[in-house]
Amino acid sequence: MDTQDIARPRLSEEDWLAAAYEMLTESGVEAVKVMPLAKRLGVSRTSFYWHFTDREELLEAMVRRWEERNTGNLVARTEAYAENIAEAMFNLFDCWIDPDLFDARLDLAIRNWARNDSNLQAQLDQADTRREHAMTNMFLRFGYQKQDALIRARTMIYTQIGYISMQVHESKEYRISLMPGWIEVFTGSRPTQRDLDRFLARHG
Missing domain, CATH: 1.10.357 (Tetracycline Repressor; domain 2)
Known part of the structure; x- marks a missing residue:
């Protein structure tokens, strides 16, 4: 595991969704990608996969939240x-x-x-x-x-x-x-x- 991940508490699904929300509303869906999200949150991309199988699952969760x-x-x-x-x-x-x-x-x-x-x-x-x-x-x-x-x-x-x-x-x-x-x-x-x-x- 990346030492960056060890240095801070594991992020929740809500943390990833909140970051994805900010990217989606600021820059559009094309900006919502795993690596930029991880960089914004200050963790490695492997942390993402504790909560979502892939980017598509994250986007589906965003749509469900909107509905x-x-x-x-x-x-x-x-x-x-x-x-x-x-x-x-x-x-x-x-x-x-x-x-x-x-x-x-x-x-x-x-x-x-x-x-x-x-x-x-x-x-x-x-x-x-x-x-x-x-x-x-x-x-x-x-x-x-x-x-x-x-x-x-x-x-x-x-x-x-x-x-x-x-x-x-x-x-x-x-x-x-x-x-x-x-x-x-x-x-x-x-x-x-x-x-x-x-x-x-x-x-x-």
Whole structure:
């Protein structure tokens, strides 16, 4: 074993995934390779194989993380309890405030990667369809007609993809200040002060 590995505690799978995440979001999937990752972490490449069979297994783990964090959390927020459509929208908007719920950097990196990977593009298409269904069902739950619900869901999805692709940078406070207006655009009705206060209570 390399003396460099002996000199420090063995890295965890999470350490490798975190380093791979940084490389993926900074430089794209082509930059995510075992030797550069090992150099970044200050260990020999043999340490990598304690956790992953090869680079492809690492990349698959990154895709699973994206699916669970971004699509999984988004769907869960659309299904959370809400008294009205405004509260349901604020539940979903948690994803645009909390990067632990939805990681925009990772979503952009996956979309860029998928342009040159047909298998990943198929997974991305499935994820977008799952998100669309979840948002559509959220509107249906509050009495919107099917076509209307679908159009509103797609409007939200395309807006958010635009935010991500354009890498829009807004302060948390400014983004929250726009949300009542976004809800009015997306739903056709403006949230009450009570709806807004309950949302703000979660986000300071």
